């Protein structure tokens with residue numbers, strides 16, 4: 018079959034779009050096929066009430082690297098910030114808030130030991146996150162491979178760890194497999210402060226702060242943030258505008274992006290991907306097929322298993338994708354007021370995580386597919402910073418609700434309604450009167466996210482970001498460097514190294530691999 | 537699956553008895569028990585020589601209950617098996633049996649076995665090692681049911697020149713029409729007996745499959761009919777002699793499943809075992825295809841061949857050298873036998889390239905235990921075609937009425 022298209026990309030998540038943009042810029046003819054009506058995947062906007070839009074899953078931009086913004090001229094195509102360098106404010110029922118602003122922690126209840134401890138913790142973690150940087154932007158180097166470029170990349174990681182000096186190198190190797198709970202105990206006493214820090218390790222993860230590997234996920238998130246200089250940012254117009262900007266850039270370079278075009282399966286001939294069949298039955302052929310869908314979707318749904326080996330299917334089937342992050346969206350009639358929170362801080366990143374034990378108690382039930390009694394929340398009121406979002410003084414509230422189980426029971430709908438009530442009750446404890454302001458409320462559970470965004474388990478990173486699925490083992494040893502056992506079929510989504518969050522690196526690197534002929 | 541023994545904890549579980557064991561228990565004369573797959577089995581019942589000759593001259597019966605049997609059914613059964621096996625399963629006719637091997641993604645051999653086809657949607661796989669995990673994981677994405685029916689089904693192999701006559705005498709009329717690797721169900725005994733013209737002896741022979749509850753009745757009927765024709769239970773020692781003469785490979789002797797090898801490169805692919813004819817690259821994708829295609833580009837570095845050794849002492853475990861001074865090893869013997877029927881010293885051996893091809897001379901280093909002294913001998917040997925022994929009656933249909 019003679020194909021007119023160089024590359025088909027399945028999925029217009031921000032990674033698929035980034036991949037398309039880089040390929041198109043290199044002169045390739047690219048067709049992006051997206052199942053949903055709009056581009057963006059987890060980073061698209063959602064209409065919640067009469068026209069009000071907000072970010073549907075991802076709501077904070079923190080890891081999109083400067084070089085991608087520049088390469089794709091995203092600012093030209095519509096990436097603007099409503100706010101940058103948001104502070105993290107940990108709410109407290111009694112009004113004793115704690116504010117984290119980079120190296121600085123503020124709060125009446127913090128002792129001087131806590132303040133010094135936090136300072137030391139912050140600097141140490143920065144140091145260690147930097148050590149991870151050399152491999153973060155690149156295609157993960159393989160171990161035991163003769164290719165000099167990959168050897169250099171591995172050496173780069175080794176060197177950057179060695180460069181920490183003997184003391185910090187030992188320290189890095191000591192802590193990298195630890196859990197964050199124990200590590201923070203070595204620095205800080207105040208439990209509310211620790212809980213606020215821990216959020217970065219927990220959001221999107223299946224695990225708790227006392228689970229193994231939480232230090233790694235924490236450092237990873239920090240390292241992502243080192244690659245841009247906007248800190249925690251709110252894109253103007255919601256996260257959807259970031260995806261729109263990437264899409265515009267891709268289209269400008271010649272990429273064709275089709276929404277409402279779910280791919281039914283990938284056509285494979287003689288172990289080579291040669292095209293796709295859409296749900297409509299339309300067949301489209303291309304030299305390369307790149308999947309932005311997660312590996313379980315890609316290999317267990319879109320490919321006839323005749324073409325795959327059992328060792329491989331086993332690995333994919335065993336991939337951990339148990340999403341536990343839900344999403345709350347509220348339209349409020351006016352600004353709420355949180356106990357003890359100065360109005361000037363309402364537009365920051367607000368966190369409800371009273372203490373380390375509360376995190377653990379919210380996490381525990383999720384292990385048994387039960388809902389938490391008091392969820393952990395990351396709250397943004399984007400309309401406080403971005404008046405383009407709402408009219409008539411109304412306000413939007415967007416919150417990640419951590420530790421909702423993947424509910425495949427028959428009571429799913431009742432459970433969701435009950436949980437929504439619990440979340441609002443929790444909010445009410447911190448912002449008395451907020452329930453009376455609610456015009457619209459919706460809660461998306463991980464199962465809802467799976468359904469709406471086509472992501473197995475509704476997982477933030479597509480595949481759990483843990484040590485066993487890290488670097489050259491991400492997402493599994495048989496699926497590294499974007500390549501798959503099927504020739505000319507690559508992965509470009511969050512399941513690839515370096516993982517999820519709005520980063521675009523996986524998408525860009527997949528494009529690089531295609532252009533290098535490694536497919 | 538029903539198995540009373542399984543209800544006790546593993547550490548308390550006694551070695552199991554097969555469904556036929558109570559029937560033939562009284563024939564055990566020399567207590568040469570050996571464990572096979574968790575069952576009490578016999579290396580020999582009385583005399584391994586007589587047992588061996590019962591198969592070559594009359595009818596020997598071997599209890600194959602410990603074999604693993606898997607029922608594979610469902611609308612995707614055929615497609616599932618065609619991906620699992622290196623052979624083309626779609627070519628199989630119903631009521632047929634094929635010998636097949638299956639590999640992992642790396643083209644490394646997992647096991648060999650026999651596959652029985654009852655219909656497009658119903659098969660049975662029979663093999664020596666547990667495969668349930670591999671089968672279940674391979675079934676991901678297929679509409680197929682996999683059930684371990686090993687303990688539900690009891691089976692005997694009745695092998696030898698008079699085996700067909702004995703079965704006819706049992707009342708299985710028409711059994712003589714079965715061609716090699718064909719199967720049919722007979723109900724003359726009042727219960728269903730599935731008979732396949734298969735075996736592991738390289739001789740005329742049949743395997744009889746019944747529900748475990750009918751095992752005793754089958755055994756009685758078989759031995760009643762065979763009484764006057766020299767029927768005899770045989771043990772594994774005789775069976776091993778027979779299969780070596782037939783040139784048949786054995787798991788854990790000629791190859792180890794890649795699930796069990798520890799050292800890298802100890803896995804085998806089908807080509808190394810000389811099983812090229814079992815790998816069909818034209819049938820479409822199957823597990824291990826990519827790796828095997830690659831492996832096929834080069835000749836195997838080692839291959840299993842038959843050897844003929846110039847001497848009369850069995851060359852068990854001998855190393856093979858390219859010269860008489862034994863300076864360079866080029867292979868080793870995996871199975872050896874002084875063949876009673878051929879009066880020939882034969883062996884299966886792995887040889888390095890290029891020695892497995894052509895007619896190169898080589899030497900086997902054999903250690904002999906003679907009157908409490910070890911002696912080292914070096915015998916010349918040469919590659920010889922397999923099977924070593926293949927009587928005409930093996931494939932004759934109908935077989936001679938004896």
Ligand SMILES: Cc1cc2nc3c(=O)[nH]c(=O)nc-3n(C[C@H](O)[C@H](O)[C@H](O)COP(=O)(O)OP(=O)(O)OC[C@H]3O[C@@H](n4cnc5c(N)ncnc54)[C@H](O)[C@@H]3O)c2cc1C
Pocket residue numbers: 027028029030031032033050051052053056057058059060074075076077078079080221278279280281309310311314319342343344417466470471472475476477478479509510511512516517518519520
């Ligand atoms: C609740 C939640 C909150 C989050 N918050 C943040 C945050 O604040 N900040 C942050 O940086 N990250 C956040 N994340 C993580 C981030 O959203 C993801 O890691 C990232 O968006 C993944 O991008 P992607 O392009 O790899 O995949 P996705 O965005 O998942 O895109 C995959 C695309 O493929 C499409 N697709 C799948 N199958 C098919 C098919 N068969 N045919 C056609 N199309 C198909 C899907 O429709 C989808 O558009 C959050 C995640 C969740 C779940």
